[in-house]
Amino acid sequence: MILLCELLKNWPCTASGGNIRAEVRGVTDHSAEVVPGSVFVVRKGRRSDGTAHIPEALRNGAVAVVTDTPDPPELPPDVAAVSVPDAADFLAHACSAFYGHPSRELEVIAVTGTNGKTTVTHFIGQILKAAGIKAAVLGTLGLWVDGEKQDIGLPALTTVPPTHLQRVLRHCADSGVTHIALEASSLGLEGGRLGHCRITRGVFLNIGKDHYGEHGGEAAYLRAKARLADLSDRIILNRDDPAILKLCEGKSAGWTFGGSPDGGNHIWVEDAGSGSWAAGCGDERTLLPAPVGGKHNRLNAAASLAAAVSLGFGIRSCRAGLEGLKLPEGRMQETGLSGVRVIVDYAHTPDALKAVLESLALEAGGRIITVFGCGGDRDKEKRPEMGEIAAFYSSSVWVTSDNPRNEDPLQIISDILGGIGGEGPNHRAEPDRELAIRRAIAEAAHGDIVLIAGKGHESGQTTAGVTRPFSDFEVARRHLEDIHSNSGSDTVQSTDGIWYDGGEME
Template identity: 55%
Template sequence: MLALTELLKDWPCLVKGGSVRVEVKGITERSDEVQPGYMFVAREGKKSDGLGFIDEAIERGAVCIVTDRMTDLKQKDQVAYVFVADCLQFLSHACARFEGNPSEDLTVIAVTGTNGKTTVTHFIDQLLRSMGVKSAVIGTLGLVIDGINHNLPLPAMTTLPPVYLHRTLRYCRDLGITHIVMEASSLGLSQLRLDHCKIDLGLFLNLGNDHYAEHGSRLKYKKAKERLAHLASEVIVNGDDDFCASIIRKTDKPVMSFGQNLENDYTIELLKSDQSLTEMIVQHEGFSTFFELPVSGVHNALNAVAAISALEHLGFGLQEISKHIKVLKLPEGRLQEIRGANGVHVYIDYAHTPDALQAVLKSLALICRGRILTVFGCGGDRDPGKRPEMGEIAAFYSSIVWITSDNPRSEDPQSIIHDILSGIGEDTTRYLIEPDREKAIKQALSEARRGDFVLIAGKGHEKTQTFAKETIHFSDYEIAAKCFEEMDEEKTVSE
């Protein structure tokens, strides 16, 4: 509990009614989460307005209502009404203070980028833990400590809202964790979720063609990403990416860069990359260090160097880091491999943007000795402009493409597929249309022969498929594994 006066201390506001000495037992922006003694922040959202839920919050026991609009409210004497300039900013401040500002006791590394956030955060965490540091990851896969997902009641968001973020940071601090590695999404940054979280190091990976519709424009998307440079004490950027490189010119914070171009502070020289191994040299300050990565692909080499540069920046030497590099393991749903008894290799990957899909397919093309068969779709209610581009990329690298559904949400799956088809030329490849994702996966695996690679892209670790009126359990990995089992059983029976 914390007195309302402590939450409002040093924060410009106007209080009407109630008592500022009341004890606040929790903070929420959802009326259905209100319990007796809670503060309810009635902010305006995209789908609903918190002002319409004030009565419900009070009935459930709210002792304080916060809003950023001076509207005529039917105030109740026992409830304090707090008027602030911006609910999002206040919510971030209040949640951090309510939990005791736990980020101040932690070393926090935040990673942003259209692609690669999950992989890089887990690479950093794996290296830290290998070198004896108690660390945790907060991101797309939830809260992961010691490589194990802690099933806390958290929303399925890449970057947690302040109510959950600071509560989770306190939970980690109380467990003795000293380092937090988190994903910083553009939506999380634009909604000020990290504004009162002390960030020691911010990593910028790339800027691709995604999330424009959610932000309103490419410019707003870039502005959202740039916020991390203002929040972090120090910054590391991918110097090969134009947007990331522009951060160097725009910030007065200490900045380092990594990439393949020689002008970067950490320069990568790739020596070899096959199905399970990448050899490279990282040059920094005139010294060269050899790294043997247990992962494949140029994009994963860049992800690894982003993690390596972060560790070096935290005080670990490159030679020391190189001794621990063997611990790196791709997180769930990132080029997650299933090998069938028939010599077919299946890869499950979260690639749901043009850049990510091209990076994965390009990596597979370098090591595949057979055909590449691709199963993918595009999400509904999300950036329709990327659909034809992803269709073109899939067709370029694949012998056969199955175009299917990927969380169609409120859109007609056939309409999404039509958008994808507009990017596929009639003479480029053979493509098949199967809106039922499970059927598409089974068709691809049935078609595959020894030496072929099957890429199932777009959903990765996700365990659900979202339609207009329902959300069902669905896992690409489970479907593929079950299909292989059934094929093996059929083969055994026939023999």
């Protein structure tokens, strides 16, 4: 707990009414989360104005209401009315103060980029754990500590708001965690979710096409990404991405990373042939078995290694972590049957889809059959480009739905097919995603790869405002089990190490 006067101390504000020495038992911008003794911060969201929720906050026991509007609303005399210049900034400050500024007790590594944030944060966690560090990972897949998923009630967001972020950081610090790697999305950075959080290292992966529409254009998207440089003690840059170097021009980079050797504070990981990687910095070099495939994952590993090395860990002390790297859920997650490999990946941008398909093309013994779609109410300009990429690398493409949200699924599919000249013998439309997956697997023969792209770990499909349970991996696995049950010949293997024989787990 903290007193209201302590929360407002040294903060530009005016306050009237209420009890300035009231004990604060919570800080939130969601009226439904208000408990007796809470400070309710009124913010104007993308879809609604928090002012409309003040009555509910008062009914739930708010002791103070904070606004940044020129004309604050009338409040009961026993509730403090606080006016601040920026409600979002105050929310981040107040949450940090309420939880005792937990980021000051941790090494916080924030990772931003259009693609790869989830993989890199989990790689960092794995490298640090292997080096004997109790580390946490926070992002798209929730909170993980020492490789174990934590059930602490978080919203399904890449970067959680400060009300949850500071609670998580306090939980981690109190649990003995010393390092945490978290995903910093463009929307999270723009919305000030990482404000008043001490970030030790800011890692910049890449810049691609995503969320332009939600930011109001490319320039606003880039400005949001660039904020991480100002929030971080030191930054780590991808030297192989010109857009990243331009974005951070004039900023002093502590370290860089890439796919080829270079001098100075530069970490590199390259293909050494025969299923091996070479990793190094300056004159230091180590050879290790390649734990995961794909050029993009070598770069992800280099970014993760750069973060660890920049914090004082030597390359050789990170070797065990590098050798044991495992991709997180929904990233190149594989199952299969009768020589057909079925791979589920979150690739939902042009760059990500290209990276995955390029990687699969190098190892494919047969055809590549791709199933994918594009989300509704998002970046329409990327749709034909993704269609073109899928058609270039795949022998067969099934264009389907991927969270149409409030758009017409058929229009989204039409936009995608516009990049490959419409439907044809090898480019087909099937709006029902489950049916598209089943048809793609049915089409595959021994040696073929079926890539199901776009949703990865997601467990729901949103159409017309309604979300129903849906998992690409589970749909694929169920279909493979059906095939096996009917044939009675082969086993179905998944990358979680469980073998399926006739639908029964051994």
